[in-house]
Amino acid sequence: MTSYFIQAFIYLLAAVIAVPLAKRYGLGSVLGYLVAGVVIGPVLGLVGQETSTIQHFAEFGVVMMLFLIGMEIDPKALWAMKVRLLGMGGLQVILTAAAGMGVAWVLGLQWQTALTVGLIFALSSTAIVLQTLDEKGLSKTAGGRNAFSVLLFQDIAVIPMLALIPLLALPGLKDSSGSSSDLESGLNLVSGLPGWAHALVVVGAIAVVIVGGFYLSRPLFRYVVKSGLREVFTATALMLVIGIAALMSVVNLSPALGAFLAGVVLANSEFRHELEANIEPFKGLLLGLFFITVGAGINFQVLAAEWATVVSLGIAVIAVKALILLIIAQVFGVRRSDGWLFTLGLAQAGEFGFVLLTYSVQNHVIPVEVSQILSLVVALSMFLTPLLFIVYDRVVLPRYRGPGNDEQEADAIDEQAPVIVAGVGRFGQIVCRLLRANNVPIVVLDHELEQIENVRQINMKSFFGDASRPDLLEKAGIKQARLLVVAIDDRDRAVKMVKHVKHFFPNVWVLARAFDRGHGYQLREAGADDVMSETYHSALELGGHALTAVGVHPMRAKQMTWAFVENEQAHEEELFEAWKEIEQGITFSPRYSELFMKLEEALSSTMHRNWEEPRPEDVPVWTPPAK
Known part of the structure; x- marks a missing residue:
């Protein structure tokens, strides 16, 4: 044995x-x-x-x-x-x-x-x-x-x-x-x-x-x-x-x-x-x-x-x-x-x-x-x-991604608009639909041919090509654009793209999709003017529903999620500065850990404060769940 x-x-x-x-x-x-x-x-x-x-x-x-x-x-x-x-x-x-x-x-x-x-x-x-x-x-x-x-x-x-x-x-x-x-x-x-x-x-x-x-x-x-x-x-x-x-x-x-x-x-x-x-x-x-x-x-x-x-x-x-x-x-x-x-x-x-x-x-x-x-x-x-x-x-790859090359010949971009959307996947599509519904002219670029074909079926004008390529951005009108939305499904390319645009076209306002907190900090450091985590608001919404499911009034749950956002924003700059220490080679930053714990304590204190009772005219009719 x-x-x-x-x-x-x-x-x-x-x-x-x-x-x-x-x-x-x-x-x-x-x-x-x-x-x-x-x-x-x-x-x-x-x-x-x-x-x-x-x-x-x-x-x-x-x-x-x-x-x-x-x-x-x-x-x-x-x-x-x-x-x-x-x-x-x-x-x-x-x-x-x-x-x-x-x-x-x-x-x-x-x-x-x-x-x-x-x-x-x-x-x-x-x-x-x-x-x-x-x-x-x-x-x-x-x-x-x-x-x-x-x-x-x-x-x-x-x-x-x-x-x-x-x-x-x-x-x-x-x-x-x-x-x-x-x-x-x-x-x-x-x-x-x-x-x-x-x-x-x-x-x-x-x-x-x-x-x-x-x-x-x-x-x-x-x-x-x-x-x-x-x-x-x-x-x-x-x-x-x-x-x-x-x-x-x-x-x-x-x-x-x-x-x-x-x-x-x-x-x-x-x-x-x-x-x-x-x-x-x-x-x-x-x-x-x-x-x-x-x-x-x-x-x-x-x-x-x-x-x-x-x-x-x-x-x-x-x-x-x-x-x-x-x-x-x-x-x-x-x-x-x-x-x-x-x-x-x-x-x-x-x-x-x-x-x-x-x-x-x-x-x-x-x-x-x-x-x-x-x-x-x-x-x-x-x-x-x-x-x-x-x-x-x-x-x-270097052979096909050199100057003038792409994995497939990029479309001839014959339109320019004040708003350029890079990436039209599950995230970028929602942005495009909202802008189009408000008659905002947009130029859409995506490196995935299948995504381009999908949005063309709903009559959304879009072009196949790698949006991180400077020449395609220039053809799309980045020099005259007011806004660039970066929603591509590649962390590194997104960061490089933001760096390039903010370096050569600093007047363009850049909105960027982040995968998580760390990627959001990378995009901010690259120069993005506004960064949004792709799961942040959906998670908040679900968290609010979770509170309601355990007996919290819907309006109270809304107030708590708003307080959560305010608490995060109040400590955002401190956490960002502490994160830079980690990126500079410090494997563990006591300051970042200390700040994050401070954030959690402040959040807990906010959640347990005395909330004003929701007024009847402000909230829908609601029946608490059975215990």
Whole structure:
């Protein structure tokens, strides 16, 4: 028992140290887990033969991942993005798999193994790409949205791949390695059945999953919820996923296939979010453990002996995928920097490559010695992914954001107005509507083509272009403008834009949207004349409703929110000056903390003062809530 505790401690300690470091340096959590496995396995030798046993257990994290992916799929949303999903995603998987199969076949592998290798390298890293796009604020760009569509198709394509791989088993590998690990228990409902009976059993198992998900899961969860015990709900969620995986295994199907189908069935269930919240921690932990075991299982002797092969294959995978992706981007009109983001972002192999490799070895499709080399190739391509994004940031973007360039040609701005609104998202739209309703002439600029198209549908004149570009501002009439509203969804660009305008056009009054208090201070320091936090007044309004809900008179609640604003404004300058100390390099400012506590004390004192009774003619009829 002691040895199990020690091994568990080693695995968890490696994850706790490596993963935060990897995320801090932009490598992603998957690479962090892989590095942790390499360190405790081949490098330090802290783990040994138990790694392969733990890997079989940790593969259940993949089953949970596909269950959650199934729950995220909304048929209506899929239909709306069918062109990008089926067109771009399907073409990418087919072309990349064909190219990979061709190269593997030329290198002397049997066609079954070559096809499996092609499928493995057709997939990209969902975990690394989506995380990096979010961190860099690129998820909403055309390149980011198309990359997401392809990744979603790849995740769905894993299901038929898992179903296909057992059909490609090589007799020679079966004879040399014995029975499949999936059936070690000996329980197999389809063993020895004729083909028609086998098909009926498989169809019946899938029907049980679908029908049971529709008609049995809801009564079951309602029954469990009535117990009021969260741990029982968690146990029920785990029981559901494990039971489906077991059912698929005994009919010779992939457990991941059953979990995915169950997730799709439960996607519209009222218990969906609770299921996700309960299963997500187990999925993350088991999937992380799986990647650690992959890293720990890397054979450094193979790497030392075949390093030239591994490096050349890794570069070849990235180059071939990038070429195919670039062609697809051009065909579907994703050009300029968006096309390069789409290309470089998806050019690596992915975490599902490890899953398919392990599954292929278990099902006697890929020899163990070949899988060891391919595992190193997959890992190398993932390790190089951060470098591809650096190339995009340092090489591609400067080329397209230089003088006269933009990610897409900016519109010819043929109007000028006394008011310029930069950014017409959920915040800027309200400002524009209010100004237009009062017949105030405005020029609207936005860097998101989708937002521009949306506001044009409501007959609001707007132009596509990066409002932070000085030349576009000048074309929009910044020299003659009276007012600039900065509502762009990028903190740094907003600050730079305010600095530029107040430096060269100091007479223009600048109103700026802030994300939080710190960003508001940055905008003030840059010269903004008026700054408004995007959530400040909505939070105050909701706070007033909260006071009313607990028994405070509506007019009294209004008075309290007004007092809150006055109290904040009274201490604003002091807090701003104290914040400057922090920005100048002081990691902790006692003065700022002291002032903030002073603000809270003054606020508490204000809230408990003697308020004047609201006059009947000033307030609506109101009935206190029942106690």
